[in-house]
Amino acid sequence: MQSSFSLAGQLVKRRGFSTNSEKIVASVLFERLPVVIPKIDPVVYAFQEFKFRWQQQYRRRYPDEFLDKANARGKGDYQIDYVPAPRITEADKTNDRKSLQRALDRRLYLLLYGTTIGAPDKKPVWHFPEKVYETEETLRKCAECALASILGGLSHTYFVGNAPMAHMVVPPTETAQVSSLRRFFFKCQVIATNKFNIEKCEDFVWVTKDELMEYFPDQAEFFKKMIIS
DSSP states (O other): OHHHHHHHHHHHHHHTOOOTTEEEEEEEEEEEOOSSOOOOOHHHHHHHHHHHHHHHTTOOOOOHHHHHHHHHTTOSTTOOOOOOOOSSOHHHHHTOTTOSSSOTTSOEEEEEEEOOTTOGGGOOEEEOSEEEOSSOSSHHHHHHHHHHHHHSOOTTEEEOOSSOSEEEEEOOOSSOSSSEEEEEEEEEEEOSOSOOOOOSSSEEEEEOHHHHHHHOSTTHHHHHHHOOO
16 A cells, blocks of 8 residues: 555656646736738738749630630729728737737737746736636646636637647746746637736736847746747
8 A cells, every 4th residue: 555655656657747835827928819910021022023924924814805805894883992900009009018009910828917826925916817726626627717707707708629739837936926837838819809907916918929029038938939929
């Protein structure tokens, strides 16, 4: 019996299972997808233009009377002049990071400022929406509770999959109130809205991937690998 307990302890250490001294945290990478198509890189644009001109040399020739009929389509009373929306908004000009109406061609991620699990001396820090895993049925349910407590609901959200996209082991520090953390990240996306009533935090921002690294300089390499796009 004594040898079986020692074997179980070895399995916990080898496989990385959580022990009683660890806390499991579900964090949410809440992102807004690009609203407009990103600008084409000049090199890609030059290649596409070359490809188009090359294909024009071998295109099929149609009779002139057929082309005249095709060109006449869409010129009636129902023709609408298309005016593209501006890419640069007022939020971009003022660098308003609380607004979702900025960086329309980039993905934005929600960061919160306040006290959270594992913060040194319980001081406010920048973090993702997160919650300690307690009695929830699954770890994703825990992540949903974390985001719902900030937004007041999940009506304009979509969780991508049931499994976490990444996890981070946070070692204990001298000033932290817990021994160690295992933080699991779940991806969730904004659906059909451009404004949220965010509560239960001192401050919040919507930032791009590059801007996010400014808030987590020590974990920049980890987030660069986790956030591919």
